[in-house]
Amino acid sequence: MRARDLVSDFPTISLDAPAADAARIVADRHLLALIVVDAGGSPVGVLPATAVLRLAVPRYCLDDPALARVVDEAHADAFLRSLSGRTVRDCMPDDPRELPVTDPDATVLEVAALMARTSSPLVAVMDDGRLLGAVLLTRLLGRVLSS
Amino acid sequence: MRARDLVSDFPTISLDAPAADAARIVADRHLLALIVVDAGGSPVGVLPATAVLRLAVPRYCLDDPALARVVDEAHADAFLRSLSGRTVRDCMPDDPRELPVTDPDATVLEVAALMARTSSPLVAVMDDGRLLGAVLLTRLLGRVLSS
Numbered sequence: 158m159r160a161r162d163l164v165s166d167f168p169t170i171s172l173d174a175p176a177a178d179a180a181r182i183v184a185d186r187h188l189l190a191l192i193v194v195d196a197g198g199s200p201v202g203v204l205p206a207t208a209v210l211r212l213a214v215p216r217y218c219l220d221d222p223a224l225a226r227v228v229d230e231a232h233a234d235a236f237l238r239s240l241s242g243r244t245v246r247d248c249m250p251d252d253p254r255e256l257p258v259t260d261p262d263a264t265v266l267e268v269a270a271l272m273a274r275t276s277s278p279l280v281a282v283m284d285d286g287r288l289l290g291a292v293l294l295t296r297l298l299g300r301v302l303s304s
Numbered sequence: 305m306r307a308r309d310l311v312s313d314f315p316t317i318s319l320d321a322p323a324a325d326a327a328r329i330v331a332d333r334h335l336l337a338l339i340v341v342d343a344g345g346s347p348v349g350v351l352p353a354t355a356v357l358r359l360a361v362p363r364y365c366l367d368d369p370a371l372a373r374v375v376d377e378a379h380a381d382a383f384l385r386s387l388s389g390r391t392v393r394d395c396m397p398d399d400p401r402e403l404p405v406t407d408p409d410a411t412v413l414e415v416a417a418l419m420a421r422t423s424s425p426l427v428a429v430m431d432d433g434r435l436l437g438a439v440l441l442t443r444l445l446g447r448v449l450s451s
Contacts, residue, residue: 184449206441207420207423211420213416214416226414230305234413234451237445237449259369264381265380269372270357273358273360273366294357295336295353
């Protein structure tokens with residue numbers, strides 16, 4: 158079994174897209190990470206959904222989540238408004254991390270090693286500079302367990 | 305909106321359960337993390353699905369995933385067999401991390417802050433020592449965006 162047997166379409170989002178769009182895709186598609194692409198469509202990173210929350214939540218609440226309880230419920234419910242004007246680029250971690258990208262010939266062991274090493278639930282699959290899609294951790298496990 | 309409005313049933317797994325059972329639940333339920341409980345049913349951690357892969361993948365492949373390609377395809381397909389005899393406890397990270405646990409009264413901002421701070425896509429909800437279930441990041445975003 159190779160990456161080409163496991164790859165499926167996967168939504169991408171541009172570095173310059175609104176961060177709120179990333180939140181919407183995560184919610185609508187029930188995904189926990191998105192592939193971030195540059196203007197040329199090449200993957201530049203994987204955006205964990207928790208990173209979008211990190212941008213939306215006020216700093217003092219990140220330092221001590223219990224402090225969030227002093228914010229009244231109506232304002233708490235509206236916390237995503239702080240994403241207004243921010244982009245996916247603003248959500249990306251400062252430290253450039255290893256990109257979980259492979260090619261269609263990668264074995265399941267190679268894909269699993271990439272996921273484990275980068276703590277990423279998906280690996281992007283590139284063929285000759287073109288993004289084919291992604292291998293998802295749940296799909297990889299499902300196929301390996303049923304084979 | 306409070307944690308009690310967002311909580312849903314969520315599978316737990318015992319520290320002493322076979323690691324292969326965790327892989328099976330992840331694959332069957334399309335989850336990327338499980339709540340780990342002790343013998344008394346109290347949450348002791350969140351197990352990311354990538355941590356199960358980390359236990360299954362040989363050390364030299366973690367250090368350099370490209371080395372995995374020297375393993376022939378049949379053996380690569382069978383890499384999960386190395387989970388045999390290992391438990392969930394063996395998958396858990398050595399450094400005890402902050403547990404994403406809250407109570408039913410937590411606001412969405414408090415829950416979001418916990419997810420962002422712990423990089424966890426779920427927060428366990430405890431009521432008086434009893435595990436009610438979990439708030440999932442995708443559900444939280446969906447409800448906040450539609451409210």
